[in-house]
Amino acid sequence: MAKGKEMMGPPSILIPCSYISTESNKTGAWRFLRPRYEEKTSPCSAACPAGEDIGRIEMLATQGLFKEAWETILWENPFPGVCGRVCYHPCERACNRGEFDEAIAIHTIERFLSDTAARNDFKPVLERLPARKEKIAIIGSGPGGLAGAYFLALLGYGCDVFESMPEPGGVLRWGIPSYRLPLSALRNDVSQIESQGVRIYTGRRITRDLLEDMYGTYDGVFVCCGHSASRSLGIPGENLKGVTNGLDFLRRVREGEIPSVEGLSVIIGGGNTAVDVARSVIRFGGKALIAYRRRRQDMPAFEDEVAMLLDEGVELRELVAPITITEESGEYVLTLGSMKVAGEDTDGRARVERDGDTTEEIRVKRVFKAIGEVAAESWFEPPEKGTDIKILNTCVMVNRPDHPAVVFGGDLTAGFKSVVNAVASGKEAAIALDIVFRKGLDSVDEGLADCMVGDGPAHSMEIHMKGERYKRSSHIVPYEEINTDYFSFTQGITQPRLLRDERLTSFEEVDLKISASVAMRESERCFNCGLCNQCDNCYIYCPDMSVVHDSSIQGRHVDYDYCKGCGICVVECPRNAMSLEEED
Amino acid sequence: MEQTMHENEYLYSGHVACSGCGAAIAMRFLLKALGEKTIIVLPACCWSIIAGPYPQSSLKVPVIHSAFEAGGAVASGVRAALDVKGDTETTVVTWAGDGGTFDIGFQALSGAVERNEDFIYVCYDNEAYMNTGIQRSSSTPYGAWTTTTPGIEWKKLRKKNIVEALVAHRIPYAATANIAFPEDLVRKAKKAKEIKGSRFLHIYSSCPTGWRIPSEMSIKIARMAVQTNIFPLYEVEDGVNYTINYKSKEYPVREYFKLQGRFKHLSDKDLEQIQEMVNEDWQRLLKKA
Ligand SMILES: Cc1cc2nc3c(=O)[nH]c(=O)nc-3n(C[C@H](O)[C@H](O)[C@H](O)COP(=O)(O)OP(=O)(O)OC[C@H]3O[C@@H](n4cnc5c(N)ncnc54)[C@H](O)[C@@H]3O)c2cc1C
Ligand code: SF4
Numbered sequence: 001m002a003k004g005k006e007m008m009g010p011p012s013i014l015i016p017c018s019y020i021s022t023e024s025n026k027t028g029a030w031r032f033l034r035p036r037y038e039e040k041t042s043p044c045s046a047a048c049p050a051g052e053d054i055g056r057i058e059m060l061a062t063q064g065l066f067k068e069a070w071e072t073i074l075w076e077n078p079f080p081g082v083c084g085r086v087c088y089h090p091c092e093r094a095c096n097r098g099e100f101d102e103a104i105a106i107h108t109i110e111r112f113l114s115d116t117a118a119r120n121d122f123k124p125v126l127e128r129l130p131a132r133k134e135k136i137a138i139i140g141s142g143p144g145g146l147a148g149a150y151f152l153a154l155l156g157y158g159c160d161v162f163e164s165m166p167e168p169g170g171v172l173r174w175g176i177p178s179y180r181l182p183l184s185a186l187r188n189d190v191s192q193i194e195s196q197g198v199r200i201y202t203g204r205r206i207t208r209d210l211l212e213d214m215y216g217t218y219d220g221v222f223v224c225c226g227h228s229a230s231r232s233l234g235i236p237g238e239n240l241k242g243v244t245n246g247l248d249f250l251r252r253v254r255e256g257e258i259p260s261v262e263g264l265s266v267i268i269g270g271g272n273t274a275v276d277v278a279r280s281v282i283r284f285g286g287k288a289l290i291a292y293r294r295r296r297q298d299m300p301a302f303e304d305e306v307a308m309l310l311d312e313g314v315e316l317r318e319l320v321a322p323i324t325i326t327e328e329s330g331e332y333v334l335t336l337g338s339m340k341v342a343g344e345d346t347d348g349r350a351r352v353e354r355d356g357d358t359t360e361e362i363r364v365k366r367v368f369k370a371i372g373e374v375a376a377e378s379w380f381e382p383p384e385k386g387t388d389i390k391i392l393n394t395c396v397m398v399n400r401p402d403h404p405a406v407v408f409g410g411d412l413t414a415g416f417k418s419v420v421n422a423v424a425s426g427k428e429a430a431i432a433l434d435i436v437f438r439k440g441l442d443s444v445d446e447g448l449a450d451c452m453v454g455d456g457p458a459h460s461m462e463i464h465m466k467g468e469r470y471k472r473s474s475h476i477v478p479y480e481e482i483n484t485d486y487f488s489f490t491q492g493i494t495q496p497r498l499l500r501d502e503r504l505t506s507f508e509e510v511d512l513k514i515s516a517s518v519a520m521r522e523s524e525r526c527f528n529c530g531l532c533n534q535c536d537n538c539y540i541y542c543p544d545m546s547v548v549h550d551s552s553i554q555g556r557h558v559d560y561d562y563c564k565g566c567g568i569c570v571v572e573c574p575r576n577a578m579s580l581e582e583e584d
Numbered sequence: 585m586e587q588t589m590h591e592n593e594y595l596y597s598g599h600v601a602c603s604g605c606g607a608a609i610a611m612r613f614l615l616k617a618l619g620e621k622t623i624i625v626l627p628a629c630c631w632s633i634i635a636g637p638y639p640q641s642s643l644k645v646p647v648i649h650s651a652f653e654a655g656g657a658v659a660s661g662v663r664a665a666l667d668v669k670g671d672t673e674t675t676v677v678t679w680a681g682d683g684g685t686f687d688i689g690f691q692a693l694s695g696a697v698e699r700n701e702d703f704i705y706v707c708y709d710n711e712a713y714m715n716t717g718i719q720r721s722s723s724t725p726y727g728a729w730t731t732t733t734p735g736i737e738w739k740k741l742r743k744k745n746i747v748e749a750l751v752a753h754r755i756p757y758a759a760t761a762n763i764a765f766p767e768d769l770v771r772k773a774k775k776a777k778e779i780k781g782s783r784f785l786h787i788y789s790s791c792p793t794g795w796r797i798p799s800e801m802s803i804k805i806a807r808m809a810v811q812t813n814i815f816p817l818y819e820v821e822d823g824v825n826y827t828i829n830y831k832s833k834e835y836p837v838r839e840y841f842k843l844q845g846r847f848k849h850l851s852d853k854d855l856e857q858i859q860e861m862v863n864e865d866w867q868r869l870l871k872k873a
Contacts, residue, residue, distance in 0.1 A: 018641040022598035025640075030603060485807055540589050540766055541803050543608035545597045549590075562597035566604035566792075567800025580800070 023562075027544065031565030031583055035538075037554050038579040039472045040530030044106060046454030046476050047094035049394075049424035050077040053462065053469060054091055054106055058526035059533050061109055061519060067122045070113045074124050075462045077423050078150040078193045079143055081118065081185040082172055084111025085511065087420050088302045096529050099479040102492035104526050111511075112519040118188045126196070127465055132156040134219035134437050139206045142170020143419045144410025145224035146190065147426030149198040151461055152222075155434045159198050160218075164205035170226050172419065174251045175273070177280050178507045180305075208379045215403040220433045224410040224426065225380045227373035227417070233268065237325030238369065242332050246277040246370030253280055261286030263365030266334055268292075268322050270299035274370035275306060278314040283507060288314045289362075293321040293339050298349040308510070312503060319352065323359060325367055334362045375412055382408035390432075390444065393457045394425035397432055397444070405436050424458060431464050468553065477530040477576045486537075486574035493522045532577040538569035588616050588770055599642035601634040604799025606789035606806060608634060609763045610708045611643075611679065614787075617773035618704075620645055621674045623662055627655035627689055629681030630715040630791075631708070655680045655689045656696030659703045675777055676703040682723035683713045686744050697753045697782035704776050704783045707746065710791035718794045725814075727858055729846045730794075738849060742861070747820070750784040754823030757783040760815065763790065764807035768817055768829055775819075788815045796845020808840040813866040818873065826873040837862050 042055035053072055060069035073080045084107050095103035116122075136152050138145045141163035149159040167173050172186050194200060206214075214221055230245035232238060246267060252259060261284045267274045270292035278288040290309075292299060295318045299306055310316060320336040327333075340355035375381050382396035383389060390397040395409040409425035411417045428448065435447035449456075451464035454476045462469040496512040497503075503510055514522075534555055539547040546563035549556050558569075570580040594615035601608040607630055615622060624647045626632055632649060636642045650658040655678040663676045680689055685707035693705060712730045713719040720730040722744040733739040750758045757779045761769040769787065776783040790806045792799040809815035810830055814837060817830040837859045841847040850858070 016638050018636060018639045018647075020640050021596040022600070022636045022640045022642040023596050025598035025600065027598055027600065485804070536590055541609060541763075543601060543603075543605050543612070543802075544599070545593055545595055545612070559597065564603040564799075566802070567798070568604055568802055571800045572803050 026561050027564050028546075028559075028561045031560070031563060033565040033567055033580050034560070034583050035558055035563065035565065035567060035570050035578055035580050037532065037556075037558075037577065039532060039577050040475045040477050041454040041472060042529035042531065043094040043096055043454075043476050043478070044091040044104075044529070046458065048076075048091045048453075049418075049420045049458055050083075050427065051424075051453035051458030051460040052076045052091070053460075055526065055528045055531045057113070058104060058106075058109065058523040059528050059531060061113065061523035062526070064516075064520060066113055066116045066516075067120075067124075070117045070122060071124045071126065073110060073113065074126055074192070075467070076427070076460060077420070078147055078196075079189045079419065079423060080110050081114035081189045082143065082181060083107070083420055083423070084109075084114050085181050085185060085509075086172075086176055088418055096477070096479045096482055096527055097525060100482075100484060100487065100527075101489045105493050105495070105522050108493065108495055108514060109519050109523050112514055112516075114185070114188065115513060116516070118184075123195075124192065126154060127462075127467060128154050128196075129156040129465065131158075132437065134158075135160070135217070136220040136222060136433065137162065137214045137218040138222045138224060139211070140170060140224040140226055140410065141165075141168035141200055141202070142224060142226045142410055142422060143172060144226070144422035144426045145170070145222065146193050146198070146200075147423040148222045148224060148407075148409065148429045149426075150193045150196055151427050151430035152433065153196045153198050154461065155430060155465075157433075161198060161200040162204040162206050163200060163202045166202050168200050168202060174254050175247060175276070177250065177253060177276050179279070179283065179503070179510050180276075182509050208377075211379070218404060219437070220405045220407070222426070222429050222433075223380060223382075223406060223408045223412065224422075224429075225375065225377075225412060227375055227411040229374050229376040230369055231372045231374055233322055233369055233371065235322055235324055237327075237332075240325055240327055240332065242327070242366040243325055244366070244368055246273045246368040247373060249277055249368060250280065259284060261366075263287065263331075264289060264362075265366050265368060266291055266362065266364045267368040267370055269370035269372065270294065270301060271370060271372060272301050272305065273373070274368075275301040275309050277368045277370055279309055279312060280507075282312050282314060282504060286365075289317060289364075290314060291317045291320050291322065291334075291336055293319065294350050294352050295319060295341070311500060319355070320360075321352075321354075322367075328363075332364050332367060334364050334367055336360050336362065373411075380408070380412055382413060390441075392428055392432060392444075392448065394421065395429045395432065397429075399436075399441055405433060407432060427459055427461060431459055431461070434464075472530070473579075475530075481576040482527050482529065483572065483574045483576075486535075487527065490525055492525065493518055528575050530576055533575070535574060537572045537574065538578060541568050541572050543568065589613075589766055592616050592619070594620065594622075594644045596642045596644065599634045599636060601630070602791075602793045602799070604790075604792040604802040605630075605634070606763050606791060606802050607631060607681075607708045607710060609802070610769075610787045610789045613763065613766050613769045614677070614679075614706060614773050614785075615643070615645065617770040618675050618677065618777055623648065623666075623674055623676050625650055625655055625659045625662060625676065625678045627658070627678070627680045627684040628652040628715075629679075629684050629708075630710070631679055631681070633715060652684055652688045654692055655684055656692035656694070656701070656705065659705070660696050660699070660701045663701055663703050678703060678705045680705070680707055681714070682707060682709045682711060682746075683721045685709075686722040686746055694753065697750060697755050697784065700755065700781045702780055702782070704773075704785060706785045706787060708787045708789040709746075710789050710794060711743070712791075712794050714791050714794040726861065727841070727847055727850050727854060729796075729849065736849075745865075747784070747786050751820045751823050753782070755782040755784060756780070756822055757819070758786075758823075759784070759819035760786045760788070760817055762788040762806050762810050762815060762817060764803045765810065765817060765830070772819060794846070796848075797843060801843060805840065805843055808835065808843070811835045812837045812840045813862050814840060816866065816869055818869065826869070828869065828873045832866075
């Protein structure tokens with residue numbers, strides 16, 4: 001060992017003096033367990049229908065790399081501004097930090113990142129595949145259609161989106177009120193999507209005939225027209241003048257109309273539409289009462305929204321169903337029948353039935369119907385049976401010899417209707433079409449399974465495009481695998497909000513912005529489950545100097561010549577980004 | 585963590601410490617803190633083997649092997665020789681195990697620090713004579729199995745409080761450190777380096793082989809020793825000024841004991857008694873700080 005020699009010098013006095021190093025002992029031969037770097041899947045990312053790489057997003061945000069964090073969202077979801085605001089964030093329910101103290105406020109950070117991107121006019125640099133000759137038509141510019149077009153554009157396809165309304169966005173534009181989703185947030189996301197080469201043709205209503213025409217010009221069609229027809233109540237009086245569809249009301253509000261809502265309005269239903277109608281009525285100075293046939297905990301509307309609704313003074317009547325509506329001197333009499341719980345539905349919600357003959361009458365100024373929406377036209381619905389139909393997770397694909405591949409997605413095929421589920425559906429449609437064009441129909445199932453996040457059902461574009469994430473193990477890191485010795489209890493952030501009184505008089509956004517320092521403090525709480533954040537514990541604690549820094553992305557490797565396989569690096573990795581395996 | 589931890593390596597791979605050896609980690613951290621101008625005096629201990637068989641060395645700094653009982657004396661001599669040569673830069677470090685510190689080397693250590701010799705004495709403590717086959721030392725804790733305290737004859741005497749014995753000499757600096765707290769360890773070693781006179785570091789170093797623990801738990805168990813107050817992190821300046829460096833989580837000692845084979849015979853009652861002993865020692869320490 002030259003180094004050893006230099007260090008010790010030749011023996012000059014008559015005592016034995018070592019002059020070589022121990023490096024000739026290859027202690028790696030002792031090893032029967034082998035540590036290795038293996039990034040894994042964080043539970044939040046597996047719970048996100050869009051499969052966002054949340055652990056990495058938080059890591060980048062912590063480092064102040066806001067643009068990179070935003071781009072990491074854009075790999076998997078083109079709607080950070082929208083989803084940071086209106087998503088029901090299933091990720092946070094799965095967050096490991098929730099078992100330790102409080103879940104990470106993932107959606108708040110997502111919104112912060114998109115606001116920051118907009119303020120600084122960031123231009124994302126995204127991974128794209130080379131252009132291809134196939135062109136795809138997308139019908140509907142809701143979150144599903146636009147996500148589909150965006151991902152197809154990244155995969156190299158030319159995309160034309162056709163939208164019947166004068167502006168894109170679907171429910172995001174004409175449904176969800178601006179106190180939850182300001183127009184600017186939607187427009188930022190949409191223009192980012194357009195900047196990827198997606199063309200949106202508004203005011204272009206597609207009919208069944210026009211669809212047939214498209215078969216000649218396009219190589220694939222994605223039908224994503226949403227659910228815009230209100231379900232009917234099926235009771236006498238529902239067609240009276242004072243009884244309107246909740247969704248129409250919301251659309252008129254977003255078109256800029258200021259409706260007159262004096263007196264009491266009753267909203268029938270328990271979903272997002274009902275809640276948004278009630279909260280809008282309150283803001284226009286009216287009184288609102290929601291009549292719902294089941295209980296609060298059974299409402300399909302998102303929990304947080306219901307809590308705010310009650311806070312804003314909307315009354316909620318549970319276990320009542322409308323029986324008749326009659327007109328009486330310019331007002332209406334709504335008769336409600338009591339309901340009772342009679343078991344549980346398959347989805348865990350209460351099944352209800354009439355509770356005897358008890359009824360009650362309420363005098364109201366108007367009634368809004370909001371008991372759910374369905375497809376407006378029958379051809380929006382995918383065919384139910386046939387050998388040429390492929391039922392995917394969130395889409396239905398039809399491949400007939402006489403026309404190009406057609407995929408139905410978004411609300412039209414959703415088990416659970418939400419913005420992020422529509423995005424997931426757009427992504428699945430894009431990936432499925434990509435596989436059809438590149439490898440053929442027979443490869444679709446396998447190809448989709450290959451790009452799942454964890455055990456699915458979410459898919460990842462980054463995995464499909466064989467980015468870094470492709471190398472990750474699908475193992476979902478549970479809380480027990482986090483070395484919590486490296487974390488201390490810290491309180492999560494509380495979302496700053498407009499005061500209640502301020503909310504009641506305007507359509508200003510209720511949730512306020514947070515500062516960069518608050519966002520960084522919050523993202524720093526993230527365990528980064530399964531991901532290496534270069535903490536270097538493996539290097540620091542190695543008794544055998546067998547973790548060696550290098551210039552790879554990992555930044556280090558294990559020197560198996562000397563590693564004795566003690567396993568300290570694996571146990572001391574705070575976030576389970578290493579694995580220990582038996583030597584064979 | 586400060587940069588020191590991520591660079592500057594003064595150990596060679598290929599040393600023959602057992603898998604997961606805490607003493608190897610302890611040496612690695614110490615040298616990262618002290619740097620290459622360091623001479624190690626090595627009385628008989630596990631490290632006599634880890635430092636390499638002739639003609640090999642696992643250390644990039646000079647090492648003098650010495651007799652078991654002579655750590656304090658040899659270091660005094662080395663210091664004197666360096667002084668004669670006018671070398672004031674080099675730090676002399678005696679690196680001894682608990683046997684060489686608590687028992688066999690105690691008189692030479694006591695003599696050297698009484699003279700306030702200018703050196704750092706480090707005891708890496710693995711709580712028994714591990715290298716010779718796990719015989720108990722006066723550092724072996726109450727309750728432990730060793731080959732000389734086997735079966736029902738497990739050690740029923742307390743561990744000697746070596747830091748207090750050194751503090752009684754009123755040396756300029758004495759501190760405890762632990763391999764699971766590298767920043768604290770490195771800070772203390774750097775601080776010791778800057779102080780003149782006798783300095784004493786007592787480093788907790790887990791021993792997978794002797795403690796009957798899985799090698800990967802080496803650091804985890806070391807950390808628990810601090811979290812349970814079994815091995816508090818503190819430093820004492822000039823024999824009087826106490827500072828406690830870590831606000832303990834006060835985990836129950838049971839958590840620490842149940843992970844280790846050397847304690848597996850202990851009953852709940854024994855553990856309760858140990859808990860009381862630990863609480864008592866901790867209260868005593870708090871009063872001094
Ligand atoms: C009031 C309300 C509030 C909601 N709040 C939330 C929320 O807070 N969070 C959440 O996650 N989800 C929420 N949802 C659900 C969510 O908005 C939907 O699940 C989602 O928008 C579905 O997306 P989509 O792309 O499938 O359809 P849509 O958003 O409905 O978009 C379909 C688009 O297709 C267009 N179109 C229809 N027919 C044609 C045609 N023939 N030719 C051309 N274009 C056509 C429509 O004009 C529309 O723009 C809410 C829904 C409603 C109704
Ligand atoms: S701690 Fe971070 S990575 Fe882990 S589940 Fe929560 S948000 Fe995801």
